[in-house]
Amino acid sequence: MKRVTCKSIAASLGVSASTVSRALRQDPRLKAETIAKVKQAAEEAGYELDPRISKAYTQVLNRSQSSLQQIALLHNKASNQQFRSGPTEAYCAAAFRVSQRLRCSLDLFTLQELQGNGKRLSDILQHRGIEGLLVCAFHEPDIRSWGIDWDAFSAVAVGSSPQTPMMLKIDTDDYGHGYDLTQALIESGADRIGYVSSPDQITHEEHRSAAGYRSACEVFRVQDFPSYMVRNRYQSGNAQEQEQLLNWFHSGKMNAIISTVPWVADTLKTSCALDEARIGFTFRPPQRFQRVHYVDYEPEMIVSPALQLLKDQLFSQKKGVSYNEPSTTLHVRCPVLSVNT
Numbered sequence: 001m002k003r004v005t006c007k008s009i010a011a012s013l014g015v016s017a018s019t020v021s022r023a024l025r026q027d028p029r030l031k032a033e034t035i036a037k038v039k040q041a042a043e044e045a046g047y048e049l050d051p052r053i054s055k056a057y058t059q060v061l062n063r064s065q066s067s068l069q070q071i072a073l074l075h076n077k078a079s080n081q082q083f084r085s086g087p088t089e090a091y092c093a094a095a096f097r098v099s100q101r102l103r104c105s106l107d108l109f110t111l112q113e114l115q116g117n118g119k120r121l122s123d124i125l126q127h128r129g130i131e132g133l134l135v136c137a138f139h140e141p142d143i144r145s146w147g148i149d150w151d152a153f154s155a156v157a158v159g160s161s162p163q164t165p166m167m168l169k170i171d172t173d174d175y176g177h178g179y180d181l182t183q184a185l186i187e188s189g190a191d192r193i194g195y196v197s198s199p200d201q202i203t204h205e206e207h208r209s210a211a212g213y214r215s216a217c218e219v220f221r222v223q224d225f226p227s228y229m230v231r232n233r234y235q236s237g238n239a240q241e242q243e244q245l246l247n248w249f250h251s252g253k254m255n256a257i258i259s260t261v262p263w264v265a266d267t268l269k270t271s272c273a274l275d276e277a278r279i280g281f282t283f284r285p286p287q288r289f290q291r292v293h294y295v296d297y298e299p300e301m302i303v304s305p306a307l308q309l310l311k312d313q314l315f316s317q318k319k320g321v322s323y324n325e326p327s328t329t330l331h332v333r334c335p336v337l338s339v340n341t
């Protein structure tokens with residue numbers, strides 16, 4: 001009589017052998033109906049688990065789950081409450097949503113509340129059994145001054161920083177977004193597209209979005225223009241700055257813009273009758289814009305793979321960072337939409 005194995009049961013059900021093995025060991029990551037179907041098939045075939053293999057599998061699964069229970073989100077705001085509000089609020093909410101799905105316990109920590117004492121923070125984290133760090137040090141490229149005992153932790157960063165120390169990082173594909181926005185505007189009929197940004201945004205994106213814009217202009221054979229800079233992307237420009245913006249727009253005879261600054265779009269829409277369909281935003285715009293092109297960016301698209309990678313590092317017990325070797329950055333390319341929904 002042919003011996004019954006996980007492979008033979010899997011073949012009869014049209015699933016993988018690993019799925020059969022996990023189902024017979026009540027792996028909580030599988031659907032209840034899958035477990036029931038596999039157990040029924042195994043029982044009918046007379047298959048019995050090897051208790052030694054079952055014990056080893058359970059030990060590995062328990063080890064994996066226990067090592068993922070505690071994760072710290074490190075940020076550079078003055079307080080945890082400040083991280084939960086303003087521009088970083090969406091990141092905070094996304095991190096908690098994803099951690100719940102992954103069955104992780106996520107705690108927020110900021111070095112500023114400990115007066116910059118990285119050693120004390122490291123001691124606190126280790127005392128609580130926390131070995132995984134999700135680093136959200138936005139706009140702070142060098143965090144060596146934090147003084148964290150990095151060798152004691154697995155760490156993954158999100159966003160444009162840090163660059164030092166070097167760790168695995170998840171960031172948006174700003175170059176791709178600049179290219180895609182430009183292409184969408186060209187396909188809408190625009191052929192003289194300006195690019196507007198601010199010094200802090202250019203620093204944040206390291207000119208990647210503007211480079212994508214220029215590359216698309218070259219590919220589609222339309223004229224590109226030097227990036228126009230405004231002083232602040234969060235506060236409306238004064239009368240002089242608005243006048244300078246209008247002079248720049250008219251002198252270039254532009255019929256479309258890509259902007260990282262909402263008030264710039266408002267000014268050109270009002271003063272130059274610029275059609276919203278000729279406006280591109282590198283982020284999801286305010287609700288007052290209804291027909292613009294924009295990057296449909298959701299923080300969970302970055303946080304989710306970051307936490308997944310952190311899980312892998314914890315399971316393999318990969319700890320520490322580098323100060324010499326280049327770090328690996330995975331870029332997430334978000335879709336460009338044409339209607340603000």
